[in-house]
Amino acid sequence: MVKPDSMVDGSDWNADILAIVRKYALQNAVEYNGLGQSGSVLGRILGERTDLRNRAIELKKLVSIEVDIANELASKEGVAAARKALEETNPEALNRQKQIKKIGLKELPNAEKGKVVLRFAPNPNGPLTLGHARGVTINSEYANLYDGKVVLRFDDTDSKVKPPIKEAYEWIEEDYKWLTGKKPDVVIKASDRMDMYLQYAEKMLKEGFGYVCRCTAKEFKQLRDNKKECPCRVKTSPENLSDWGLMKDGTLSEGSAVVRVKTSMDLPNPALRDWPALRIQHTLHPMVGDKYKVWPLLDFQSAIEDYEQGVTHIIRGKDLMDSTRKQTLLYAHLGWKYPETLYWGRVKIHEFGSFSTSGMRNDIEEGVYTGWDDPRLPTLRAFQRRGFDSDAMRDFWIDLGLTQKDIAVSLQTIEAFNSSKIDRKCERRTFVRNPELLKIQPEEGGDCLMTPLSINRHPMNSIEGVRVWELNDERIYLEKKDIEKKLIRLKDYADVEIKDSVATIQSYDKLDKRSIAHWLPISMAKKAILTIPKGEEIIIQEGVMENFEISKGSVVQLERVGYAIIESDNDADIIQLLWLHG
Numbered sequence: 001m002v003k004p005d006s007m008v009d010g011s012d013w014n015a016d017i018l019a020i021v022r023k024y025a026l027q028n029a030v031e032y033n034g035l036g037q038s039g040s041v042l043g044r045i046l047g048e049r050t051d052l053r054n055r056a057i058e059l060k061k062l063v064s065i066e067v068d069i070a071n072e073l074a075s076k077e078g079v080a081a082a083r084k085a086l087e088e089t090n091p092e093a094l095n096r097q098k099q100i101k102k103i104g105l106k107e108l109p110n111a112e113k114g115k116v117v118l119r120f121a122p123n124p125n126g127p128l129t130l131g132h133a134r135g136v137t138i139n140s141e142y143a144n145l146y147d148g149k150v151v152l153r154f155d156d157t158d159s160k161v162k163p164p165i166k167e168a169y170e171w172i173e174e175d176y177k178w179l180t181g182k183k184p185d186v187v188i189k190a191s192d193r194m195d196m197y198l199q200y201a202e203k204m205l206k207e208g209f210g211y212v213c214r215c216t217a218k219e220f221k222q223l224r225d226n227k228k229e230c231p232c233r234v235k236t237s238p239e240n241l242s243d244w245g246l247m248k249d250g251t252l253s254e255g256s257a258v259v260r261v262k263t264s265m266d267l268p269n270p271a272l273r274d275w276p277a278l279r280i281q282h283t284l285h286p287m288v289g290d291k292y293k294v295w296p297l298l299d300f301q302s303a304i305e306d307y308e309q310g311v312t313h314i315i316r317g318k319d320l321m322d323s324t325r326k327q328t329l330l331y332a333h334l335g336w337k338y339p340e341t342l343y344w345g346r347v348k349i350h351e352f353g354s355f356s357t358s359g360m361r362n363d364i365e366e367g368v369y370t371g372w373d374d375p376r377l378p379t380l381r382a383f384q385r386r387g388f389d390s391d392a393m394r395d396f397w398i399d400l401g402l403t404q405k406d407i408a409v410s411l412q413t414i415e416a417f418n419s420s421k422i423d424r425k426c427e428r429r430t431f432v433r434n435p436e437l438l439k440i441q442p443e444e445g446g447d448c449l450m451t452p453l454s455i456n457r458h459p460m461n462s463i464e465g466v467r468v469w470e471l472n473d474e475r476i477y478l479e480k481k482d483i484e485k486k487l488i489r490l491k492d493y494a495d496v497e498i499k500d501s502v503a504t505i506q507s508y509d510k511l512d513k514r515s516i517a518h519w520l521p522i523s524m525a526k527k528a529i530l531t532i533p534k535g536e537e538i539i540i541q542e543g544v545m546e547n548f549e550i551s552k553g554s555v556v557q558l559e560r561v562g563y564a565i566i567e568s569d570n571d572a573d574i575i576q577l578l579w580l581h582g
């Protein structure tokens with residue numbers, strides 16, 4: 001093979017640049033089985049060498065030459081050859097995800113190794129979703145980087161609008177462990193710590209930086225929006241404590257009083273003016289029943305708890321900037337230093353745009369979905385059930401990093417991360433959809449080769465060993481649409497001509513460019529059902545699967561179909577497969 005020297009495209013690229021171009025061209029050819037693309041290679045080069053961005057147009061020519069060479073190597077001599085060439089010069093480039101991991105997260109401000117405390121604070125009103133996975137991943141990853149710890153805090157003080165589910169506490173701990181591989185360093189429930197929140201509220205009332213407001217929400221809003229104080233603001237501390245007693249003992253009804261934090265009625269942002277900290281809530285709580293009549297609102301509870309847990313860094317959505325501002329005003333009253341705060345923008349996953357935890361809960365109760373692990377749902381339980389790799393999911397979120405930009409991505413991006421993680425670990429199996437039975441026979445005068453076939457467990461041998469097919473019967477399964485092609489090659493076996501439900505062997509060697517069909521000898525075929533979640537639908541595909549080492553819970557790549565997990569018991573009469581992705 002002729003490699004271009006630095007003058008081939010007429011430019012004077014130095015050896016460094018040439019090496020980088022070759023590295024990414026080979027990497028792309030390996031990742032896409034000899035179908036590497038110049039655009040994507042150029043993108044990676046300019047990501048590493050920002051200094052070349054003003055020479056992108058010239059660089060493009062060189063990239064296109066090198067991409068052609070790398071693709072040719074991969075398709076003619078095999079991806080293994082391209083992989084080997086890359087390994088010789090740039091072994092680190094073989095694992096692209098690892099590289100991303102290193103650059104995905106920026107440094108935390110004012111972080112001291114061994115002293116960083118982060119927190120992940122879900123409402124236990126359902127198990128964790130794909131969106132929660134971001135918080136778990138980013139916080140736990142920073143804890144790893146700084147030898148710090150993560151507090152898993154259940155923010156379960158709203159028993160009215162988003163009531164907690166008793167079982168969800170455990171589900172969330174399990175989901176956390178699945179995603180990170182370990183338990184959180186600290187686990188607390190806000191509902192366990194109510195007495196402390198109420199003591200802080202009393203301190204506010206005693207020391208005069210909080211008051212019990214008995215105006216209606218509408219009255220207060222009207223005053224607040226006109227920068228006017230409400231009449232409750234000037235109450236003395238004994239008056240406030242007396243109203244506080246009526247709130248706590250259940251005398252006052254829901255909505256008739258709140259405790260407010262005194263800020264200033266002149267603040268430019270109306271939401272910050274004397275914001276509400278605690279309210280009356282008489283609904284039963286799944287963990288503490290009717291023990292408390294007054295409950296903290298999230299901004300207050302979270303502010304107190306971050307201090308109590310020694311949280312050093314808060315990572316939250318940019319839509320919560322007002323929470324930071326409110327809490328900072330409260331911290332000033334208490335003489336505390338507010339944690340470092342970082343923000344991220346929204347990430348919308350196209351396929352799951354409209355799901356909410358409360359919505360899913362309703363639909364499950366109404367039987368629309370079979371449970372929290374229904375494969376159509378964006379819960380971590382559903383991803384786990386389908387055979388997603390938790391490292392791949394972490395890589396996906398780390399790659400997005402902490403940008404404040406709002407991002408919309410497709411599920412396919414996450415699936416691409418997953419493919420790159422699992423492909424080397426997944427054995428191949430044949431699955432013939434809409435199978436029809438054919439007789440196979442030798443050409444007149446010829447012999448039917450009946451010796452067993454040996455087929456690689458993995459096409460690139462990343463899993464060593466072979467699958468052995470016994471050929472002791474004259475009947476085979478083929479997909480209907482392959483039969484209609486008449487002249488096909490049975491993969492790894494022979495070229496055949498099909499006529500009247502009989503396949504006649506023409507040659508064991510590959511004669512021409514006819515299309516290759518996946519097939520199964522009847523001795524190796526077992527009935528199988530593939531369940532494919534597609535949006536709101538469930539698609540069922542029936543077929544026969546290669547009956548070779550069927551193991552419940554393992555993810556296999558069904559050749560030409562996609563990845564799927566085996567859900568049935570090893571000795572079941574019908575193999576149940578659940579679709580992962582293509």
Ligand SMILES: [Zn+2]
Pocket residue numbers: 212213214215220230231232233
């Ligand atoms: Zn008032």
